[in-house]
Amino acid sequence: MHETDMTKALIFTVKDWWESQTERPQITEIHLIVGKFTCVEPVSLKFAFEVQTGNTFLEGVELVIQETPLIAFCHRCQQEYAPQVGLQYGCPECDSPMEDIRSGRELKIDRIEYIFDEANKKAYAPNI
Amino acid sequence: MHQTFDAALGINLLHANQKGADHNRAHFDEWGITCFNIMSSPGAGKTVLLERSLAVLTDDLKIAVIEGDMTTELDADRLRQYGVPVIAINTGRSCHLDSKMVAGGIHQLEHQYNPVDFDLVLVENVGNLVCPAEFEVGEHIKVALLSVTEGEDKPLKYPVMFQEADCLLITKIDLAPYLDIDINRIAANVRQMNPHVTIIAVSAKTGEGLEHWFNWVKSQVLNQRSSATATEMLPA
Numbered sequence: 001m002h003e004t005d006m007t008k009a010l011i012f013t014v015k016d017w018w019e020s021q022t023e024r025p026q027i028t029e030i031h032l033i034v035g036k037f038t039c040v041e042p043v044s045l046k047f048a049f050e051v052q053t054g055n056t057f058l059e060g061v062e063l064v065i066q067e068t069p070l071i072a073f074c075h076r077c078q079q080e081y082a083p084q085v086g087l088q089y090g091c092p093e094c095d096s097p098m099e100d101i102r103s104g105r106e107l108k109i110d111r112i113e114y115i116f117d118e119a120n121k122k123a124y125a126p127n128i
Numbered sequence: 129m130h131q132t133f134d135a136a137l138g139i140n141l142l143h144a145n146q147k148g149a150d151h152n153r154a155h156f157d158e159w160g161i162t163c164f165n166i167m168s169s170p171g172a173g174k175t176v177l178l179e180r181s182l183a184v185l186t187d188d189l190k191i192a193v194i195e196g197d198m199t200t201e202l203d204a205d206r207l208r209q210y211g212v213p214v215i216a217i218n219t220g221r222s223c224h225l226d227s228k229m230v231a232g233g234i235h236q237l238e239h240q241y242n243p244v245d246f247d248l249v250l251v252e253n254v255g256n257l258v259c260p261a262e263f264e265v266g267e268h269i270k271v272a273l274l275s276v277t278e279g280e281d282k283p284l285k286y287p288v289m290f291q292e293a294d295c296l297l298i299t300k301i302d303l304a305p306y307l308d309i310d311i312n313r314i315a316a317n318v319r320q321m322n323p324h325v326t327i328i329a330v331s332a333k334t335g336e337g338l339e340h341w342f343n344w345v346k347s348q349v350l351n352q353r354s355s356a357t358a359t360e361m362l363p364a
Contacts, residue, residue, distance in 0.1 A: 002223055002258055002262075005222055005263070006262070009141065009142045009143075009226070009263075010141050010142075012144035013139065013140075013141060013142070013143040016143070016144060017135075017137065032141060037287065037288065038288065039259060039261060040262075086285060086287075087284065088320070097319055097320050098320060099323055107140060107141040107142060107262070108138060108139065108140060108141060109137045109140075110136070111134055111135060111136045112134075113132055113133070114132070114135065115131060115132050
């Protein structure tokens with residue numbers, strides 16, 4: 001259920017960007033970077049996005065999600081490691097707690113692909 | 129004929145919520161209020177903890193509560209008995225409070241009271257161990273509760289909530305003797321992912337540990353005040 005709210009937040013954020021453009025473009029793809037150490041399940045997010053964007057300016061837009069793994073850095077061992085989510089978060093070498101997360105907490109709109117349709121461009125042009 | 133363009137955004141997916149949270153926090157800072165976001169699964173004991181806290185802390189602090197609940201005002205009514213302003217927010221089908229909902233609560237507080245009179249706003253979030261962890265509401269401090277009845281492994285299973293928490297309250301410790309549970313194991317599991325968290329074990333029923341919690345709350349309000357004063361004194 002929380003992907004529904006995540007999607008709402010995503011749509012608000014994209015809408016902010018879209019409305020700030022002088023000529024509102026037709027968005028075709030939204031590329032997200034979603035870390036594995038977040039509360040987001042990509043499949044649910046895609047489903048919620050499809051449902052919530054029907055009949056809106058985002059209808060038919062493809063949501064492309066790139067997942068990043070959870071990577072932490074152990075300062076004692078001076079090396080990165082991949083904590084085992086659900087089992088063990090501390091360093092496998094020295095057991096120091098997971099303190100410095102280098103990847104996995106991302107919830108980012110990386111980029112947006114869009115088109116300017118010539119016909120639309122005309123429609124947006126001033127008439128005087 | 130059309131051409132494809134690419135806009136590199138690199139902005140947080142929850143940017144709109146984050147902006148709202150920053151706005152709320154700016155209000156709290158302006159009024160000299162410290163804000164706690166209190167989160168846990170349903171039934172971990174958030175409301176009873178607030179009842180015990182209001183009964184004691186209102187001697188020293190002027191407190192208001194923003195009470196998130198999916199459908200009812202049952203919890204809000206319980207807290208109103210303690211003579212503090214309680215602003216109830218029904219989230220409907222949403223499983224957490226977001227910054228916009230809390231902004232609505234803050235505006236009510238601003239209209240009905242003089243906000244500079246308050247020291248502390250306690251936001252009781254909707255019972256859920258997943259979603260509230262990602263949605264900031266403008267708090268200075270995140271408090272997570274985990275009751276002994278939920279099991280030692282919950283921090284491992286719901287890591288984001290426990291990794292984000294500034295304070296963990298292990299609640300209902302009076303029940304620990306009846307359960308096959310080790311409180312130190314819970315603490316160790318949380319510290320695996322969050323070594324700097326303050327952990328306080330409490331029982332709202334017997335009162336055990338509550339004094340530590342009250343002192344911690346008061347110390348955080350003082351810290352927040354002195355850091356706000358320090359910021360004001362910084363050269364422009």
